[in-house]
Amino acid sequence: MTIQDNEWLQEQQRVDDTVRKVKDKKKSLVSQVKTVKEEADEIKQNFWEDVTVNLDEPDDVIETFTSIKQQAELLSERERSYRHVEENISILNKLEYSPYFARVDFKEQGEEKENIYIGIASFLDGDDYLVYDWRAPISSIYYDGSPGPVSYETPEGPRQGEMLLKRQFIIKDGQIESLFDTGVTIGDEMLQEVLGNRADTHMKNIVATIQKEQNKIIRDIKSRLLFVQGAAGSGKTSAALQRIAYLLYRFRDSLHSDQIILFSPNRLFNQYISKVLPELGENNMEQTTFLEFAQSRIPDLTVESLFEQFETSLNAADNHYRTKAIRLKNDLSFVHAITDYVDNLATSGLFFKDISFRGKILISKEEISNLFYSYDRSYSLPNRFPLIQKELLTRLKEIAREEEKKQWVEEEMELLDREDYLKAFQHSQKGEDDFNSFDQEKEFLAKQIVNNYFKKIRAGIKRNRFFHRKAQYVDFLKKVPELLTLKNYDIHANDWAEIQRSTIKSLNGKNIQMEDTVPYMYLYDLIVGRKSETSMKYVFIDEIQDYTPAQLAYMKFMFPYSKFTMLGDINQSIFNNGSDSPIQTSMKIFGEEKAEIIRLTKSYRSTAAITAFTKAILPDGEAIELFEREGELPSIVIEGTFEDLMDQIARQVERLALQSSSIAIIGKTMQDCEQAYHQLKDKIDISLIGLKNQELAEGPIILPSYLAKGLEFDSVIVLNASDDKYNDESERTLLYTICTRAMHHLIITSLYQPSHLFDRVPKKLYK
């Protein structure tokens, strides 16, 4: 549909009018913010002058305390309102630049026609909505409907009417750059414009062009489990982030951004998505990775990352055992075996550690065990821990008193410096009786010395360090053959012995393998008591296909009251072990009631040429739909020597740099990337991204496959996709994941024969 010049003019006038009002509003807020800030500064400056400090009598202390509290509250109220006004100004700045991106004309039965303009936030002139927030109930007709009869949900129930017009704008700096009237889908023209742009180092919001299926994900408020299976580049992560913004808006009185947590694949990804919510005027949710989460719960061991597991299980000689161990330990039945094992610990079988000091046992593990099992059976294991802590602390106090009289304390006293003596002297002066003897000073010092040493022991007791977590886990492993039929996992007695040996070796080296983390945490939680995260209302898990059944079960255990949103793509698994699909697993664990599965099939990231190529890598890629966007054919380049391969890559980087903002060379493992990096760094300007250096750098980067997860680049060069690099069928999904990171250009390089996993790709789809 063409838009008449005069209509364009009218729309520009409305934009001008809105922008003018936005500016006026901003002006008044800026002067307001100045006043509030000055007030806050003044309170800060005069804080101590305005409170009455008098500590003479108990009543005076209370009065002083109240006065300080009042003053602090006043300050924090001013600071809050300052922040609030600042946030509003920041939204107005965005509206001033681009007040809205869409207009729908809506006529409800028996009412006047309304022109609804939609932008990233609402803006009112008196009672008049000049701009509606994209999350307002009425805005959903823009995403879901096309001209004709439409309806939308409101908290009061559904509303019906007719949409008479659906129009889209691209407005920059207050000027309409493009204007389209659209039909069924949210304008291909607008999407074309948006997607044709170069990639940024950070993800952008998609509120102007959210598609109908994505909108379902964003606005779902009923499901306890929302599962999104979507092709690479279909907007899963984008939908998840806009969903968070939606939830924060919809439940703004009861939901806070720190009650939402997103589990992402790695830290690089966290950075990549960090700007989306602030751009929409919302605070970021909590973000973590499974590794960080596990590490915080196993502080005394170094937790192996999924990627280290990937690298070692690829390179290690004990690959064979490791693969079997991984399969078993990731399975739900292994988690159940732990529950059975713990059920048998009610009357005996718990492992404790001696509480020792200076090489001497203060309280032996036998004593602790006797004490522990002296409680009535009706006390659950976790309930006994606080009781035993209390008892141990009391005993420790008695022991400390004994200890104070010992020779070593005297000896330590000799080594004290003048200041310590001075303190002791001052203390003895303060004593209630006037008897200021040398003995009193000594007593005080002895107490101090012992206390200093015992602080650590006390802290340990409070953290249940007397429970021997490692020994318990090792004991559990020993009992596994009684709890499970290992043969069903193709594990025989000697395999199991080998697996145990390797686990113990890791633990002794203060490390824990990824596949042991969930069992290790779960065992501890069942015995000592879980510290579940009951305040989290929403848990989002991205790249769900890389989570094991055991991990998912543990998530449910840890977040018992949360609603889950899971996003994944079965075709992008790191380990393709061919068991249940993530959907089946999640349904098994979370139940099908109040669960919703949404499938996204259209891929928006890549040009049609790249999507056609990448979907052909998959045996069942037919379901993936292309978004028609022009671009050059992917190419496969073969070289005969490593040096030539590096020269080729350097040349390609130079060529692509002319047309791309972001270029990534993606290798299979870190080792591959390091090797290439050492050659390339002398030829081109390039940064190596690894587990230890997870910072998004400007300019060309080289990174291993698993760190590229969830990211996208204008141009992707696949580092040596030769047949011996990617030989196993299970690596098909990895190759697919790498190739689908490309938006506009995809170059596959190979030393000799390219991987046979490309064999099914028709020749016409690449150069």
Ligand SMILES: Nc1ncnc2c1ncn2[C@@H]1O[C@H](COP(=O)(O)OP(=O)(O)OP(=O)(O)O)[C@@H](O)[C@H]1O
């Ligand atoms: N409705 C949309 N409008 C504009 N851009 C979109 C839309 N949906 C997705 N995109 C763009 O497509 C690209 C891929 O989106 P996103 O990263 O969210 O996909 P994904 O499904 O999480 O991908 P992957 O699984 O491959 O990591 C991004 O550049 C995103 O901005």
